[in-house]
Amino acid sequence: MPGKGSELREGLSGELGEALMESVDFDGLAARLGRPRGERNVFEDVLGERASGVEISDGIERPSRTLHQLDLGSFGVDLANRFNGQCNGYVLRVLEPAGPGLTMQSGKARTAADGDVDWTPDVRMHVASVSKLVTAIAARRALADAGVPGGTAIHPFLPLYWRRGPDVDQLTFDMLLTHRSGFYNPTTDLAVYGELKGQIARGALLGVPLGNATYQNVNFGLFRILIPVLSGAIKVSLTAPSGVEDDHDRLWEALSIQGYHDYVQQQVFAPAQLAGAATASAPGNALAYQWGMPGAGWDSGDLSVTSATIGWHLTAGELVRLLHAFTNGAIVPSADAWAMVESGWGVDRSKPTRAGRYFLKGGRWQSANNQLEQAVVGLLPGGLPFALLMNSQLGPDTPLLIDIVANAIEAHVVVA
Incomplete structure (x- = not known):
């Protein structure tokens, strides 16, 4: 029956x-059905992210081939100097299909009191509005x-x-x-x-x-x-x-x-060979902390009721593999993928450099106790997939990470 x-x-x-x-x-x-709702808020x-100061770029276009390139080494050193000792922890990953790329990590995804997990490219965190790019x-x-x-x-x-x-x-x-x-x-x-x-x-x-x-x-x-x-x-x-x-x-x-x-x-994660990502937290995922008095970590929990705008928990490694798969034809034809970012779908910031355009998407999600998780992902000049995860404020002034990443890109374009 x-x-x-x-x-x-x-x-x-x-x-x-x-x-x-x-x-x-x-x-x-x-x-x-038919019962009073009564769900917990x-x-x-x-x-949340209401006051995160999002700036949306206009005039987006595909990166062009030039005689310049992004110096990944100096780009990474610049960001490390800005981040080290100024946050609870972070991980940064650049995927370079024809080279070693860049991996940087420092601090804790979970402090000793919360399970003692070091940051690596394989630790998941709630990536907030980066979910919009997904x-x-x-x-x-x-x-x-x-x-x-x-x-x-x-x-x-x-x-x-x-x-x-x-x-x-x-x-x-x-x-x-x-x-x-x-x-x-x-x-x-x-x-x-x-x-x-x-x-x-x-x-x-x-x-x-x-x-x-x-x-x-x-x-x-x-x-x-x-x-x-x-x-x-x-x-x-x-x-x-x-x-x-x-x-x-x-x-x-x-x-x-x-x-x-x-x-x-x-239709998106499977073609990119990603498995296990979810819109709810899981044991071992990064927690959000205050800076510079970390205290207890905050788990932002199950955010499925706002799926499609925030919620996905992903690693830095998964994010760059997703972008590589997307722009190289595994999810849609490559031309369609580039047409999407050129049109500004899911992108906050884009600007030309002598090495080509970059495309960035930022995300921030914050507790009422100022425990913060934030992320920036995108495509660097030359189409290199990039991901940065950080699980606290950055220093006392908490600047937007997307501004710091954009400035570092523009400062380290060199003659090829």
């Missing part, structure tokens, strides 16, 4: 939908597989039961991926399900003109809805049998989170 969750499967389809049927406890989900002790890669794959151009309107791919506010019909995938949707919420930037749905209901033209760049987590948070729909795993007509909107919300929240997670694992 079918379980009571069998009706909830009717909105799923295709191979990815079948995988979703295997990974979700539908009977347990059905039992929760996982963000009650979090400052989402951009997944979106590039999903759009290509579905034959949907980036300039396509998103509204046909949203749940049918969602209300659409003013100008939502003008929003495109490209606008979301470059933070040019016009979305803005002055009170929260937490991309939980209710905020995604609420932003679509409020409409696009609230605070900033459509097409202007304003960094908002909701832009990428919507991709945990859009990617499972693009892939065919979830139908936009999906609703709960009860007909109650709160039940529709719970159903979509659970299935879209799992659908996004499954898609990234199968």
Whole structure:
């Protein structure tokens, strides 16, 4: 006899939908429908990243071949001099396919009181908004597989039961991926399900003109809805049998989170030969600390409810392998990968140098007690994959790591 969750499967389809049927406890989900929510707020002790000062570059273009190159040795020494003794710990990795690349590490991913783990390129940490670059890669794959151009309107791919506010019909995938949707919420930037749905209901033209760049987590948070729909795993007509909107919300929240997670694992991480990454923490992962009084470490926990904007726990080694696989055709054709970064999808900072352009994405996630985890990843001049993870503030002034990395790149371009 079918379980009571069998009706909830009717909105799923295709191979990815079948995988979703295997990974979700539908009977347990059905039992929760109709009950008061009462879930704990996982963000009650979090400052997050709202005031991280993100700067979005314009005019991005592919690196060109020149007679200059980045001096990796001096680049690394510059960063080591800036970091050593000024933070709890860090790891830096540059993948150089035709050479030794660069690996630097110092300090503790977990202090002696928290398990005593040294930083290495194989230690995972929550990479915060670097997760958006992972989402951009997944979106590039999903759009290509579905034959949907980036300039396509998103509204046909949203749940049918969602209300659409003013100008939502003008929003495109490209606008979301470059933070040019016009979305803005002055009170929260937490991309939980209710905020995604609420932003679509409020409409696009609230605070900033459509097409202007304003960094908002909701832009990428919507991709945990859009990617499972693009892939065919979830139908936009999906609703709960009860007909109650709160039940529709719970159903979509659970299935879209799992659908996004499954898609990234199968279509992004697997081709890059990455296994075990998750949107929840695990034993041995790096913890976040204060600087310069480390105290107890902070585990930012399970962030799956904001998947697609923050949440992925990855190593520096995994991040550079992912970028290498992406730009070398393992996930999408190489030309499509470069077209994505040229368009600014998932990228915060890009600037030309005599050795070619660089592309960087930053992430910061902070507790209410100022325990900080931060990361910068990207492509250095010449297309070299780069990743930097740090699990505290940097010195007393806590500058943005992306500024430090960008300055070091520009200072160490030399004649080849």
